[in-house]
Amino acid sequence: MGQGxxxxxxxxxxxxxxxxxxxxxxxxxxVHTTSFPKLLNEIGASVLVxxxxxxxxxxCRSEGETLNTHFRNFNRPxxxxxxxxxxxxxxxxxxxxxRNFPEVGKSVDETGRTDACYMPRTxxxxxxxxxxxxxxxxxxxxxxxxxxxxxxxxxxxNSFVPRWRPPFLSGLxxxxxxxxxxxxxxxxxxxxxxxxxxxxxxGGWRANxxxxxxxxxxxxxxxxxxxxxxxxxxxxxNGKLWVLESGEGRLSIVKPDFSGTxxxxxxxxxxxxxxxxxxxxxxxxxxVRETAVFSGIxxxxxxxxxxxxxxxxxxRNGKEVAFVRFEDAVQEIFAVQVLVGTRFPDVIxxxxxxxxxxxxxxxxxxxxxxxxxxxxxxxxxxxxxxxVKPDALLPESPSE
Numbered sequence: 001m002g003q004g005x006x007x008x009x010x011x012x013x014x015x016x017x018x019x020x021x022x023x024x025x026x027x028x029x030x031v032h033t034t035s036f037p038k039l040l041n042e043i044g045a046s047v048l049v050x051x052x053x054x055x056x057x058x059x060c061r062s063e064g065e066t067l068n069t070h071f072r073n074f075n076r077p078x079x080x081x082x083x084x085x086x087x088x089x090x091x092x093x094x095x096x097x098x099r100n101f102p103e104v105g106k107s108v109d110e111t112g113r114t115d116a117c118y119m120p121r122t123x124x125x126x127x128x129x130x131x132x133x134x135x136x137x138x139x140x141x142x143x144x145x146x147x148x149x150x151x152x153x154x155x156x157x158n159s160f161v162p163r164w165r166p167p168f169l170s171g172l173x174x175x176x177x178x179x180x181x182x183x184x185x186x187x188x189x190x191x192x193x194x195x196x197x198x199x200x201x202x203g204g205w206r207a208n209x210x211x212x213x214x215x216x217x218x219x220x221x222x223x224x225x226x227x228x229x230x231x232x233x234x235x236x237x238n239g240k241l242w243v244l245e246s247g248e249g250r251l252s253i254v255k256p257d258f259s260g261t262x263x264x265x266x267x268x269x270x271x272x273x274x275x276x277x278x279x280x281x282x283x284x285x286x287x288v289r290e291t292a293v294f295s296g297i298x299x300x301x302x303x304x305x306x307x308x309x310x311x312x313x314x315x316r317n318g319k320e321v322a323f324v325r326f327e328d329a330v331q332e333i334f335a336v337q338v339l340v341g342t343r344f345p346d347v348i349x350x351x352x353x354x355x356x357x358x359x360x361x362x363x364x365x366x367x368x369x370x371x372x373x374x375x376x377x378x379x380x381x382x383x384x385x386x387x388v389k390p391d392a393l394l395p396e397s398p399s400e
Contacts, residue, residue: 020090028056028329030069030309035322037062043277045340049284049310050077050089050273051064053332057089060310060324061344063113067324072347079134080335081141083341087118088141090131095143095154098347104358108346116345121356127159129174132181133233133335138188148172149180151190164190167221168198175202184234184241190218192241194231198223210247210297215254222257229298233284244271244283244356246355247297249306251283251313265318269307270299273336280321281313286332310336 040046040062047060057077057382061071079090086097098118105114130147143160145152150165150172162172169177182194197205197212205212213228229247236242241254245261249271252261264281273284287306288299299306309325310333326333348354361369 004246012140026338027053028069028071029327030067030324031327032067032324033088034065036212036312036324037065037067038059039280039322040067040343042342043280043340045277045338046342046345047275047282047310048335048337048339049331049333050080050335051326051333054330056330057347058326058330058333059345059347063344064218068344069324069326070346072349074349078334079143080136081133081136082337082339083136084116084339086136086350087347088134088136090134090143093125093128095126095131095134095141096120096349097122097124098349100345101358101360104348105346107354108348109344113344114346116342118345118347119355119360120349124154124156125159126154129160130176132322135183135185135190137185137190142185142190144180144183144193146180147174147176147205149175149177149195151180151183151193161269165219166193166195166198166216167352169200173202177201177204179205182232182234182243184236186236188225191236192216192224192234193218194228194234194243196230198226213245214248215243215258225254225260226332228261230270232272235274235276237276242274242276242281244274246271247299249285249299249303250395251281264315265311265313265320267311267313267320268303268305269309269311270332273310275336275338276315277338277340279314279316281315282336282338283311283313284333284336285309285311288332308333320348 049058049371055073057072061068074091076092077089079089085100085155089096099121100116101119102116105117108117109219128144132144132146135142143152145160146332149169150160150162152160155161178199179196184192193216195214196209198214200207209230212231213231214223215225216223229245231243232246233244243252243254245252248265249269250263251265252263254261267285269285269286272286275282285307287308297372307325308331309323312322
C-alpha cells in the first residue's frame with residue numbers, strides 16, 4: 001500500500017466528566033499515511049484509541065482518502081471494550097457504558113455518514129482502582145484492577161468484586177504491588193495476564209521494571225514466562241499468544257513451549273494497546289516521557305525520538321502497512337480497539353439536549369407508542385415545544 005501522508009487538525013469537542021487534574025487544552029493534530037484510511041475502507045472498520053495523558057477518546061475513521069480523527073473528552077480514559085452494539089470505557093473513577101443508537105446518528109450528521117452513534121447508558125463508580133485493560137467475556141465485563149493487583153467484575157453495588165489475583169500476593173491492597181496490566185481471554189474466559197513484576201510490596205515492580213515483567217496463566221497462577229521488559233496487551237489470536245514487549249518497542253509471539261518470544265516487528269515507540277483484523281495487527285505507540293517510571297528501559301536507550309500513534313503491521317511478514325501519528329498534546333495512549341462493521345461512528349458524551357430526547361425502549365413497549373399530536377392550526381413551528389419530542393425511539397439492542 002502507498003506510504004503518502006495526509007495532515008489533519010482536530011479540536012476536542014466535548015466536555016469532560018469532571019477531572020481530578022485537567023489536561024492542558026493544546027492543539028490536537030495527526031499525520032497519517034494514505035494507506036491508513038484505505039485499509040479502513042477495505043476492512044469496513046474504524047479505530048478507537050484511548051489517551052489517559054490527554055484525557056481523550058480518539059475516533060479514527062475514514063473520510064474518503066483522508067483520515068478523520070475525532071476527539072471526545074473523558075477523565076483519564078484507559079481500558080476499552082467495544083463491539084457494534086456496546087462501548088465501555090474505563091476512566092479515572094468510573095466505568096462508562098454506551099449503547100449504539102444508530103438512528104440518532106442521522107440527527108448528528110446530515111450527510112448520512114455516521115453509521116453508529118454510541119449514547120450513554122450507565123456509569124459505575126469504582127473509585128480510583130487504576131483500571132487498565134478490560135474485556136467482554138462469556139460472564140460479562142472483566143477489568144484489570146491495577147491498583148489492587150487483581151481481576152475483577154462489577155455488580156452495580158460494590159466498587160468492584162475481586163475474582164482472581166496472582167498467588168504470590170499476600171492479599172488485596174491498593175498499593176499497585178505488581179502492576180498487573182494486561183488480559184487475554186480464550187473462549188470468553190480470562191486465560192493470560194501480564195504484570196511488570198513478581199513483587200508483593202508497594203510499587204515493588206519499579207525496582208526491576210527493565211526486565212522484571214511476567215506472563216501468567218489464569219486461573220492456575222503459574223508464571224509461564226519471566227524476564228520481559230514491561231509487557232502489555234497479551235492477546236490470543238489465530239491460535240497464537242501475542243504480547244507487546246513495551247520496553248523493547250516490539251510486537252511478539254510467545255513460543256508454544258513458553259521458552260521465550262519471537263519478535264514479529266519492532267516499532268518506534270513504547271508499545272501498548274493491540275487489536276487484530278485478518279492478518280493485520282493494530283499496535284499502539286507512546287512517546288513515553290523521561291520520568292522515573294520509563295527511565296532505563298531499552299527503548300529509551302535505543303531511540304532518542306519516540307513516536308505516539310497507531311501502527312498497522314502485516315503479521316505475515318512483520319512489515320509496516322500504515323500508521324497514524326499523533327502530535328503536540330497527545331503523547332501517550334493506552335488502548336486500541338478496531339470496530340469492524342462500523343466505518344464512521346460517533347460517541348455522544350456531553351450533548352445533554354440530544355441525550356435528553358433520545359430513548360431506547362423494549363420491543364413490546366414500542367408497539368404501544370402513540371403517534372405524535374399534530375400541531376394546533378396556525379401555531380408557529382418555531383415556538384413549538386420540542387422538549388419532549390424524541391429524536392429516536394429505538395428497540396432494545398439485539399443480543400450479542
